[in-house]
Structures are given as structure tokens and as C-alpha cells.
Amino acid sequence: MEAAAKTFFTSKYYAVAGASQSPHKFGYKVLHWYHEHSLLAIPITPSQPSISIASTTYPTIPSPSALSHPTETSLSIITQPSITKTILKEAKEAGVPAVWLQPGSFDDEGLEYAIREFKAGVGGDGGRGGEGWCVLVDGESCMQAAKEETREKL
Structure with a gap:
């Protein structure tokens, strides 16, 4: 899973x-x-036209199929499992890696x-937190590991 997490941060x-x-919901906290971390992130939610964080307003899109650059986009998912299945299928069809x-x-x-359908699928048991792989807990170290690995390849 650690290799998948590093791959996730190469997008x-x-x-x-x-x-x-x-601000109390994890969908806000992850965004x-x-x-x-100054990473360009697009919020996906069909229920509102934009989301503001600090002095930045991010326009939203309704689904992964609306991504401008799906093959260059890694997708964090914070939805109920029944909705996640639909999001995963749309992301796969759009070419999200x-x-x-x-x-x-x-x-x-x-x-x-x-895990089966994407170049990198992160989730489940593991990570540094007690609840499994989480961007808020594991993202920093995985992002740094991805940067180091990229530097070593150069």
C-alpha cells in the first residue's frame, strides 16, 4: 500500500x-x-457550485467525468461506500490513474x-493512524517519499 500511496502523489x-x-466535515478537511500543501485540487460535489478555503474559492465539478485532465489527476474519495462505488467506476472510465x-x-x-482497477489504489488497514490509510495522517510522509523517489530517478 505504501508504494500505491507514493504513486498517488506523482500526479x-x-x-x-x-x-x-x-469545516467540520472530512471532505473540507481533506480539500x-x-x-x-499548495497542491491543485478540484472539489467534486454536485450539491454546490464552489467551496471557499481561506481567501481561495474553488469552483466544483459534479463528478470525475467532468475532470479537465483525468489521466493526470489523483482522486481522494470521502463519500459513503454506496456512492464511492459509482465514483470509482466514473473515475476508471475517465482514466484517473x-x-x-x-x-x-x-x-x-x-x-x-x-486496488484491482487503478494504477494505485490506497485504502484499508495500515498507515500511521488507527483507522487506516488517511491523507490527513499519511499524506505528508507519502508525498515526501514520492518526491524523494522522483529525485533519485533523475
Whole structure:
């Protein structure tokens, strides 16, 4: 899973399915994490036209099929497992190479699909936190490992 997490952070763009305007929800917290790390992240939510973080307003898109650069975008997913299955299928059809399933966003079938169908599928048991692989807990170290690996290849 660590290799998949490193691969996840080699994308040029990022998206957050289940993004929220509410600072108390994980969809906001994950989008904010990308914002804090200066990573271009597109919020995916059909329920609102934009999400604001600090002084930045991000226009939203309704689904992974609306991504401008899907083959260069890694996708964090923070939705209920039943919705995650639909998001995964749309992301696969759009050509998204990597997905990160936040704790609580998947069932066994969804996790198996993500690992099998994407170049990198991150989720499930492991990571540094007690609830499984989480961008908020594991993202920093995985992003740094990806940068180091890229530097070594040059």
C-alpha cells in the first residue's frame, strides 16, 4: 500500500470527491490539506457550485467525468461506500490513474475494485493512524517519499 500511496502523489492534479464547505466535515478537511500543501485540487460535489478555503474559492465539478485532465489527476474519495462505488467506476472510465479511499468511504468490494482497477489504489488497514490509510495522517510522509523517489530517478 505504501508504494500505491507514493504513486498517488506523482500526479500533476488532485481532486476530492465528497468535498464540503463545512469545516467540520472530512471532505473540507481533506480539500484544505491539499490547499495547505499548495497542491491543485478540484472539489467534486454536485450539491454546490464552489467551496471557499481561506481567501481561495474553488469552483466544483459534479463528478470525475467532468475532470479537465483525468489521466493526470489523483482522486481522494470521502463519500459513503454506496456512492464511492459509482465514483470509482466514473473515475476508471475517465482514466484517473490513482485513488485514495479515506477511512469510512468504502466496503470490501469498493476497496478490492480500487486496488484491482487503478494504477494505485490506497485504502484499508495500515498507515500511521488507527483507522487506516488517511491523507490527513499519511499524506505528508507519502508525498515526501514520492518526491524523494522522483529525485533519485533523475
